[in-house]
Amino acid sequence: MKISDLMISPPVTVAPQASVRCAALRMHEESVGSVLVAEDGTLRGVLTDRDIVVRAVVAGLPTETTTVAEVMSDHPVTVDVTDSVDAAYRAFRRSGVRRLPVVDGHRLVGVLTIDDLFLDVFQRFADLLGPVSWSTLQEPPARRYPAVET
Template identity: 55%
Template sequence: MKVSASMSAPAVSVTAATTIGEAARHMDVHGVGCLAVTEGGVLRGLVTDRDIAVRAVAAGLDRDDPVADVMTTPVVTLDAADDIHVAYRTFRSRGVRRLPVLDGQRVVGMLTVDDLLMDVFRRVADLLGPVAWSVLEEPPGPRDEIGPRAPVDGKSPPASRGS
């Protein structure tokens, strides 16, 4: 599976001259914790909610200062055509939570650790689907307080010992 299948698209972006206050409003309006900082469509950096809290607010910067003062650079990126396993390895080795996804030099999306968790959940669901159906047909374990297990194939379940 390709990175492009799991990324959020399009990535929300601002310019380096965008104010810290305006960047925070963009994050709020779009429900994201990270903005791509671009100039002429080329990625220049990232600004995260943590950058605003730690590098701006804690450092006493003004909300009218540009995001260029607090953005993270250089930026680790992924290519839209990369296999999702490249993303897993990159997150693990680089210790980041968000990665911009590029098509050439153009930012086309953002991949987050949460996106990968959704991928894991889908894979587990695919794997466990057949098991879940078999459990629904005959739940495992002894009879509980609710009563005996439902009959399977028209036959009554075996009696529980000690009942």
């Protein structure tokens, strides 16, 4: 299975020159914990809700005038749209991040989250358990212990 089968596209993005407050509002509107920072379709970084708190709010920076570029994480770990899901698992394990921007060459095309992988695993289990559950419902339960005579 390819990353393109599981990724979210298009990703939620903001420009590097956007204010931190603008990015926070965008996260709130989209119900996401991070945004990808992109310019002309090229990934520049990632901004998480934690970046906003730790690098801007706690540091006392004004969120109205501080730009995303000032507090974002630059040089994010990425995966290619044609990579296998196994490559994503390896990237998540190596990096310790919860979100991976998905690129096609240098062009940003999506985002893959740990939650996307969890949902895929759960769906696979459900697909496996469905037939097993159905066959169990149609067959009488097997006796596990011999009957006790009274």
